[in-house]
Amino acid sequence: MKRCIACGMPMETQADFAMGDENKDYCIHCARPDGSMQSYEEKLKSMTGFIVKTQGLDEEAAQHAAKGMMAKLPAWKGI
Template sequence: MEKCIACGMPMEKPADHALGDVTKNYCRHCAKENGEMQSFEEKRSNLIDFVTRTQGLDDKAAVGVVETMMKELPAWRDQLWNN
């Protein structure tokens, strides 16, 4: 099963891919309306909001969780430590 390079979500069916395009290696949650992948900062911010909302963590803890997760994802491995 293919996983999103930007968030790690399993992409099991075409609708899981950005714009339903199975040639895209990122998911619908990591795509902008035009189908392009969100930038590092956009994805980081969205993931921090998501983790804060769903896991009940404060902002500082959520940042740590998100940055730990992002450094393992293909889309961000180099980005996180070069900013």
């Protein structure tokens, strides 16, 4: 099973892949409408928003947590 290189989500079905393309290394949540992968800034923003919503952290703490999570993912290594 593949994991999304940009957010770590397991991609189990074809529908989980960007554009439904199983050759892609990132998931539907990390793709732009045109099918290209979102940038670090775009992903950081959406992950921060997600953490604020699900964990009730303030913006700064959520962004810190998001950065920590993203640092472990292959797409953002060395950023």
